[in-house]
Amino acid sequence: xxxxxxxxxxxxxxxxxxxxxxxxxxxxxxxxxxxxxxxxxxxxxxxxxxxxxxxxxxxxxxxxxxxxxxxxxxxxxxxxxxxxxxxxxxxxxxxxxxxxxxxxxxxxxxxxxxxxxxxxxxxxxxxxxxxxxxxxxxxxxxxxxxxxxxxxxxxxxxxxxxxxxxxxxxxxxxxxxxxxxxxxxxxxxxxxxxxxxxxxxxxxxxxxxxxxxxxxxxxxxxxxxxxxxxxxxxxxxxxxxxx
Amino acid sequence: xxxxxxxxxxxxxxxxxxxxxxxxxxxxxxxxxxxxxxxxxxxxxxxxxxxxxxxxxxxxxxxxxxxxxxxxxxxxxxxxxxxxxxxxxxxxxxxxxxxxxxxxxxxxxxxxxxxxxxxxxxxxxxxxxxxxxxxxxxxxxxxxxxxxxxxxxxxxxxxxxxxxxxxxxxxxxxxxxxxxxxxxxxxxxxxxxxxxxxxxxxxxxxxxxxxxxxxxxxxxxxxxxxxxxxxxxxxxxxxxxxxxxxxxxxxxxxxxxxxxxxxxxxxxxxxxxxx
Numbered sequence: 001x002x003x004x005x006x007x008x009x010x011x012x013x014x015x016x017x018x019x020x021x022x023x024x025x026x027x028x029x030x031x032x033x034x035x036x037x038x039x040x041x042x043x044x045x046x047x048x049x050x051x052x053x054x055x056x057x058x059x060x061x062x063x064x065x066x067x068x069x070x071x072x073x074x075x076x077x078x079x080x081x082x083x084x085x086x087x088x089x090x091x092x093x094x095x096x097x098x099x100x101x102x103x104x105x106x107x108x109x110x111x112x113x114x115x116x117x118x119x120x121x122x123x124x125x126x127x128x129x130x131x132x133x134x135x136x137x138x139x140x141x142x143x144x145x146x147x148x149x150x151x152x153x154x155x156x157x158x159x160x161x162x163x164x165x166x167x168x169x170x171x172x173x174x175x176x177x178x179x180x181x182x183x184x185x186x187x188x189x190x191x192x193x194x195x196x197x198x199x200x201x202x203x204x205x206x207x208x209x210x211x212x213x214x215x216x217x218x219x220x221x222x223x224x225x226x227x228x229x230x231x232x233x234x235x236x237x238x239x240x241x242x243x
Numbered sequence: 244x245x246x247x248x249x250x251x252x253x254x255x256x257x258x259x260x261x262x263x264x265x266x267x268x269x270x271x272x273x274x275x276x277x278x279x280x281x282x283x284x285x286x287x288x289x290x291x292x293x294x295x296x297x298x299x300x301x302x303x304x305x306x307x308x309x310x311x312x313x314x315x316x317x318x319x320x321x322x323x324x325x326x327x328x329x330x331x332x333x334x335x336x337x338x339x340x341x342x343x344x345x346x347x348x349x350x351x352x353x354x355x356x357x358x359x360x361x362x363x364x365x366x367x368x369x370x371x372x373x374x375x376x377x378x379x380x381x382x383x384x385x386x387x388x389x390x391x392x393x394x395x396x397x398x399x400x401x402x403x404x405x406x407x408x409x410x411x412x413x414x415x416x417x418x419x420x421x422x423x424x425x426x427x428x429x430x431x432x433x434x435x436x437x438x439x440x441x442x443x444x445x446x447x448x449x450x451x452x453x454x455x456x457x458x459x460x461x462x463x464x465x466x467x468x469x470x471x472x473x474x475x476x477x478x479x480x481x482x483x484x485x486x487x488x489x490x491x492x493x494x495x496x497x498x499x500x501x502x503x504x505x506x507x508x509x510x511x512x513x514x515x516x517x518x
Contacts, residue, residue, distance in 0.1 A: 079412035
């Protein structure tokens with residue numbers, strides 16, 4: 001039987017210097033190709049959950065397995081299979097990086113140490129930027145793009161990586177309604193085309209949560225509900241919407 | 244040249260140019276990664292180490308400078324991350340301690356070595372650089388450029404955003420410590436050019452000037468060493484022409500380059516228009 005992409009068993013995690021756990025006794029499984037929404041109030045532990053999946057935050061008790069392997073801060077190889085879009089990552093106007101290079105950097109670990117990006121890597125970058133509609137921004141400084149354009153460039157970075165797991169932390173936060181809708185459609189398209197296991201965090205309702213196969217609710221670091229979402233009810237209808 | 248024998252001038256000229264190149268290359272990291280406080284601490288630790296080398300016979304000032312600079316990087320690097328020390332705290336603690344140690348070591352040094360060696364450690368000296376120093380700086384330049392090329396994409400990833408790089412699967416800790424180590428070695432080897440009090444400026448000014456001019460980090464890695472070398476050359480000539488301390492002259496030249504770049508900065512013009 002194929003192992004689930006993400007499996008938590010009674011996981012507790014505490015930030016350094018804190019006494020109260022940010023996550024408490026979480027058990028959950030995310031299946032292949034599943035889109036799981038995570039909701040909850042600010043400070044509930046939603047971001048922490050993603051950081052634990054990515055191994056950026058070590059757990060205190062329990063076990064976390066990602067793609068069948070135990071995960072931790074030194075799981076650099078495993079992270080090559082995970083794409084993570086952090087919350088509120090915006091670049092100031094003086095940031096000295098071009099958008100195309102930011103996307104290419106998403107492949108740094110996949111390319112490997114002592115190796116240089118190949119033509120195939122650059123082709124993937126071009127393809128990913130075209131897929132999210134930012135191909136014409138490749139030579140622009142990332143900091144001089146709008147918030148929505150920056151999020152799209154970071155999504156292209158995610159796509160260029162060709163991951164198996166996608167972690168999105170408030171992907172549409174601080175965007176105008178039109179950009180939110182557009183970005184949500186792009187995310188859903190990426191999720192389906194690459195057959196990813198996707199966790200998306202939000203503190204407010206939105207299209208991505210509407211399309212989720214399951215919706216988890218976290219409060220004060222505890223998983224308080226795990227409900228079937230609309231995505232599992234009408235996936236065909238969703239595809240029709242994207243097309 | 245300017246009445247000074249060529250065999251004395253040439254090592255100083257080559258050493259200054261190589262020092263300008265190396266310091267400004269590492270400055271690109273120091274400026275972008277907000278490592279200014281650590282760079283500042285390293286430069287004063289190198290000064291204290293070199294002073295210990297002068298004080299105790301049998302110890303090589305250069306090696307002691309390297310040991311002290313690397314040691315302070317090895318201690319303060321993890322400490323600043325684990326304890327989340329504010330940069331001002333790091334400077335506030337390390338600067339007086341290292342300066343005090345350096346001055347005590349100079350005080351303990353035999354009087355013969357104080358005149359020539361100690362002063363060059365403080366603010367550099369035209370006579371302080373030998374061809375042996377130049378070879379070491381040249382070797383470091385070759386090694387550093389090779390390291391930057393080999394690990395270029397990993398360094399660029401951590402320069403953009405360390406958390407994003409870590410999440411992508413880059414072992415950011417290794418590259419962060421590699422940056423600290425290279426910075427420490429650079430500071431120690433270039434110490435005799437500008438002296439312990441000013442070496443930090445040669446690291447910050449050309450790199451900051453390059454950041455003013457372009458938006459592409461790859462171009463900054465080319466432009467910063469060019470500005471560093473120009474600053475070193477300008478300072479060297481100023482020092483010879485006006486009989487000024489070479490370290491201070493180089494720093495003044497670097498400051499002039501920095502202010503010229505601020506004036507010409509397309510980034511600032513755009514920001515002003517946007518404002």
